[in-house]
Amino acid sequence: MATTSTQVELDLRELVQGAVKRAMSLGATAAESVVSEGSEFGTVVRLGEVETLKESGSRGLGVRVFVGQHTANTTTSDLSPEGVEQLVRGAIELAKITSEDPMAGIPEPEQLGQINGDLGLYFDDVYSLSNEERIDQARRAEKAALAVDARLTNSDGGTFDASIGRKVLANSHGFVGEYRSSYCSISAVPIASDEAGNMQRDYWYSVARTLAKLDSPEEVGRIAAERTLRRLGARKIKTQKVPIVFDRQTAGALLDHIFDAVNGDSIYRHASFLAGKLGEKAFGSNVTVWDDGTIVGGYGTRPFDGEGVPTRRTTVFENGELKSYLLNTYTAKKLGLATTGNASRGLAGTPGIGNGNFYMQPGEKSQEEIIKGVKHGLLVTEFLGHGVNLVTGDFSRGASGMWIENGELAYPVEEITVAGNLGEMFCNLAEIGSDLIWRGSVACPTLRIEGMTIAGE
Amino acid sequence: MDKRFFFEKYGLSERDLEKYLSAALSAGGDYADLYFEYLTSTSLSVDESMVKSASQGISAGCGVRVVTGERTGYAYTDDLAPEKILHAARTAALIASGPAKTPVVSLKDKARPSLYPVTDAASDAELSKKVELVFRADKAARAFDSRVKEVRASYADELRHILVIGSDGTYAEDVQPLSRMSVFVIARDGQQSAKGSSGGGGRHKFEIFLTEKTPEHFANEAARQAILQLTAIPCPAGEMEVVLGPGWPGVLLHEAIGHGLEADFNRKKTSAFSGLMGKRVASEKCTVVDNGTLNERRGSLNVDDEGNATNNTVLIEKGILKGFMADKLSARLMGLPNTGNGRRESYEHIPMPRMTNTYMLSGDDVPEDIIKSVKRGLYAVNFSGGQVDITNGKFVFGASEAYLIEDGKITAPVKDATLIGNGPDVLTRVSMVGNDLQLDEGIGTCGKDGQSVPVGVGIPTLKIDRMTVGGTGN
Numbered sequence: 001m002a003t004t005s006t007q008v009e010l011d012l013r014e015l016v017q018g019a020v021k022r023a024m025s026l027g028a029t030a031a032e033s034v035v036s037e038g039s040e041f042g043t044v045v046r047l048g049e050v051e052t053l054k055e056s057g058s059r060g061l062g063v064r065v066f067v068g069q070h071t072a073n074t075t076t077s078d079l080s081p082e083g084v085e086q087l088v089r090g091a092i093e094l095a096k097i098t099s100e101d102p103m104a105g106i107p108e109p110e111q112l113g114q115i116n117g118d119l120g121l122y123f124d125d126v127y128s129l130s131n132e133e134r135i136d137q138a139r140r141a142e143k144a145a146l147a148v149d150a151r152l153t154n155s156d157g158g159t160f161d162a163s164i165g166r167k168v169l170a171n172s173h174g175f176v177g178e179y180r181s182s183y184c185s186i187s188a189v190p191i192a193s194d195e196a197g198n199m200q201r202d203y204w205y206s207v208a209r210t211l212a213k214l215d216s217p218e219e220v221g222r223i224a225a226e227r228t229l230r231r232l233g234a235r236k237i238k239t240q241k242v243p244i245v246f247d248r249q250t251a252g253a254l255l256d257h258i259f260d261a262v263n264g265d266s267i268y269r270h271a272s273f274l275a276g277k278l279g280e281k282a283f284g285s286n287v288t289v290w291d292d293g294t295i296v297g298g299y300g301t302r303p304f305d306g307e308g309v310p311t312r313r314t315t316v317f318e319n320g321e322l323k324s325y326l327l328n329t330y331t332a333k334k335l336g337l338a339t340t341g342n343a344s345r346g347l348a349g350t351p352g353i354g355n356g357n358f359y360m361q362p363g364e365k366s367q368e369e370i371i372k373g374v375k376h377g378l379l380v381t382e383f384l385g386h387g388v389n390l391v392t393g394d395f396s397r398g399a400s401g402m403w404i405e406n407g408e409l410a411y412p413v414e415e416i417t418v419a420g421n422l423g424e425m426f427c428n429l430a431e432i433g434s435d436l437i438w439r440g441s442v443a444c445p446t447l448r449i450e451g452m453t454i455a456g457e
Numbered sequence: 458m459d460k461r462f463f464f465e466k467y468g469l470s471e472r473d474l475e476k477y478l479s480a481a482l483s484a485g486g487d488y489a490d491l492y493f494e495y496l497t498s499t500s501l502s503v504d505e506s507m508v509k510s511a512s513q514g515i516s517a518g519c520g521v522r523v524v525t526g527e528r529t530g531y532a533y534t535d536d537l538a539p540e541k542i543l544h545a546a547r548t549a550a551l552i553a554s555g556p557a558k559t560p561v562v563s564l565k566d567k568a569r570p571s572l573y574p575v576t577d578a579a580s581d582a583e584l585s586k587k588v589e590l591v592f593r594a595d596k597a598a599r600a601f602d603s604r605v606k607e608v609r610a611s612y613a614d615e616l617r618h619i620l621v622i623g624s625d626g627t628y629a630e631d632v633q634p635l636s637r638m639s640v641f642v643i644a645r646d647g648q649q650s651a652k653g654s655s656g657g658g659g660r661h662k663f664e665i666f667l668t669e670k671t672p673e674h675f676a677n678e679a680a681r682q683a684i685l686q687l688t689a690i691p692c693p694a695g696e697m698e699v700v701l702g703p704g705w706p707g708v709l710l711h712e713a714i715g716h717g718l719e720a721d722f723n724r725k726k727t728s729a730f731s732g733l734m735g736k737r738v739a740s741e742k743c744t745v746v747d748n749g750t751l752n753e754r755r756g757s758l759n760v761d762d763e764g765n766a767t768n769n770t771v772l773i774e775k776g777i778l779k780g781f782m783a784d785k786l787s788a789r790l791m792g793l794p795n796t797g798n799g800r801r802e803s804y805e806h807i808p809m810p811r812m813t814n815t816y817m818l819s820g821d822d823v824p825e826d827i828i829k830s831v832k833r834g835l836y837a838v839n840f841s842g843g844q845v846d847i848t849n850g851k852f853v854f855g856a857s858e859a860y861l862i863e864d865g866k867i868t869a870p871v872k873d874a875t876l877i878g879n880g881p882d883v884l885t886r887v888s889m890v891g892n893d894l895q896l897d898e899g900i901g902t903c904g905k906d907g908q909s910v911p912v913g914v915g916i917p918t919l920k921i922d923r924m925t926v927g928g929t930g931n
Binding site for chain 1 (some may be wrong): 509516588650716807
């Protein structure tokens with residue numbers, strides 16, 4: 001097994017370097033190539049029985065070429081010598097039809113590099129379980145959920161998933177870098193019914209880079225059951241303006257919109273309400289936000305970005321002031337700034353912009369204390385839909401959650417929308433919780449926001 | 458054209474296919490199939506009046522599925538060498554545990570409709586013609602109004618060859634073209650910024666973009682919306698009468714009832730529509746179908762991704778729930794007709810019941826009369842998409858172009874707002890149905906369990922007596 005994988009590693013590095021070299025010999029003035037390889041396993045157990053079992057692996061190769069200031073890119077799943085030749089020739093040919101773009105190019109040689117040392121991204125134990133053991137994890141998560149209460153009568157299943165991946169990037173300045181990553185996750189999706197037959201569904205999951213850090217299936221199942229049960233009997237509320245508390249999940253979704261708004265691509269096109277606000281106080285003084293691609297074991301961590309630039313820690317907002325946009329080489333040039341190492345690159349297309357570990361500085365109070373401070377208000381625990389206009393910052397999304405009465409959770413609420421403007425919402429953070437937890441590459445503590453409109457009856 | 462594509466390109470033979478299916482059924486199972494896919498794609502866009510980049514891609518692979526009872530085993534390979542396909546087949550076979558079964562192998566495709574052209578957008582035009590399209594869109598959008606400041610226009614096409622063989626004798630090949638244009642515009646006036654977007658396409662010849670769905674058509678539409686939004690006022694919040702314009706607002710049907718009528722959710726009894734078959738779920742003015750057999754439509758298919766012919770399936774007839782959309786697995790387990798709705802994103806994915814083109818048939822009302830009947834409400838004509846919680850039936854869709862209706866007249870444009878409702882009862886509040894059914898322009902993509910597939914939607918002008926509108930105004 002070990003011998004095979006060494007053999008494979010060598011091949012992939014040679015493959016991307018070979019593709020770059022071939023592009024240069026065919027007339028490219030700069031080139032970049034990336035290969036990714038991955039294996040995935042997934043199983044769903046529903047009502048105690050295996051529903052699906054999926055296992056596979058795949059590879060793909062992409063190349064981006066520059067002929068002077070003309071650029072194009074191609075991808076293929078055919079990694080044979082003929083496939084690579086066709087890929088590179090195709091890209092060179094395609095570059096002929098594109099326009100001359102003075103800003104096009106790969107990073108300068110001195111910008112390239114990578115973080116050394118173990119970033120804690122890869123643990124081969126995610127693939128160490130037998131199929132029976134994997135199925136058992138999924139089965140236990142579902143079983144634990146359904147055991148919590150007799151009203152949990154149905155299920156969309158328990159799952160166990162594992163994946164490993166490897167990415168190698170090379171360019172014509174001689175950069176070559178690679179990293180592996182691993183994930184595993186467990187989830188449960190129980191369904192509860194009330195006496196009238198009305199159903200509610202909710203879910204919970206645990207994700208980790210190593211089995212050692214994954215929550216137990218029983219823990220995942222129990223939380224999924226609690227989240228589902230508390231939705232039973234949900235009602236609509238009146239249209240009104242009250243303080244709204246967003247739990248970590250929904251607050252994280254709000255912060256994700258802020259990432260989109262500081263994305264250099266939206267900035268240089270003036271497609272963001274934060275365009276042109278660099279150095280200005282855009283948000284309330286209690287808002288400090290970082291993007292950090294270097295946190296060991298983080299879900300947004302990698303040694304170099306999609307263009308071979310080392311990742312780093314960037315202060316995005318400090319006490320409400322917009323300190324930095326998040327940029328790749330192209331958007332940095334457009335704005336007359338330097339890349340922040342946030343290039344993201346799949347196999348296809350030009351590099352976009354991706355976050356590292358993007359998070360808000362936590363405050364002092366627990367979620368419970370924040371809820372205690374609300375006389376009449378709403379705790380939002382789920383969004384439905386995608387109603388955000390980044391150009392204006394206008395925000396309007398479907399929501400469900402719990403009504404807060406005199407500092408206590410009173411009853412579940414559904415079929416309402418919450419609306420406001422992101423620019424104003426982040427100026428009106430009355431409270432920021434202490435409960436920052438990483439469950440993905442974007443993390444935000446509980447937030448209490450004033451001045452938003454709830455639309456209901 | 459291109460029949461026997463995989464046989465010629467990869468040297469497949471009848472014996473190979475038999476061998477693969479036998480390997481898939483080597484541990485028993487009720488059914489096994491193989492899905493071969495070869496996809497080529499091209500995309501390019503104009504941005505700041507430059508074609509900054511262009512992309513082309515090739516992806517090929519084979520997915521093997523083994524079904525036993527309600528269990529599905531699945532494996533795929535992106536290497537079509539015989540030993541890799543056999544490995545995938547043996548991996549998928551792990552789901553079953555019994556004596557080997559013998560597949561029926563047939564190499565005869567049935568007579569099929571031909572819903573899309575044999576020469577397609579991907580192969581019947583030079584790249585330079587495609588470049589010309591995006592430049593024309595850029596020019597038209599900028600010429601529309603001097604307040605148009607940013608324009609991005611893109612063109613994308615793909616050509617998908619598929620071959621499906623099943624152990625029940627299923628044999629189907631298809632060549633599926635798909636293309637679209639889209640235009641995104643930002644307008645600015647002083648401190649105000651606004652966006653507009655438009656797009657469309659289908660399973661057409663390239664010519665459609667030179668005659669009917671021209672770059673100027675999409676550019677003008679995107680620019681018009683952006684300019685309009687510059688003066689939009691906050692959308693009101695709360696319950697009110699809502700009139701939906703014809704065409705793309707049909708995304709309401711897709712979210713409110715479409716997903717809830719996909720057979721898998723009903724087999725598992727996890728849909729808010731479970732148990733409502735034969736019952737009233739809409740006003741008697743509503744008849745809704747899912748039709749995969751329309752010519753050249755984005756959601757149309759000669760055969761679904763399990764090799765079955767698509768259909769025109771009545772979902773709701775005069776308000777009564779009549780049908781579910783089924784794939785092979787749910788049809789067999791539920792004893793339902795297979796409606797040819799088994800679809801998948803690619804060879805990497807397990808097929809499941811999905812919509813094709815979902816729309817409501819025209820009624821008798823004159824659109825002007827519908828507007829006139831509203832004292833105070835919202836007239837929504839463009840939407841940005843939606844989402845549904847299948848289990849409790851709550852759904853949302855986001856209006857990107859909407860107006861107030863005051864005393865029967867369309868007045869001020871309002872800002873983006875989300876509309877929210879309950880799937881099983883929203884259509885019971887439809888009190889007027891226009892005589893003006895339109896299908897969307899061919900831009901919709903539907904996501905379910907992480908799989909995206911192209912779909913179509915449509916409605917005539919509709920009046921819903923009460924819906925919750927999620928604005929910030931009064």
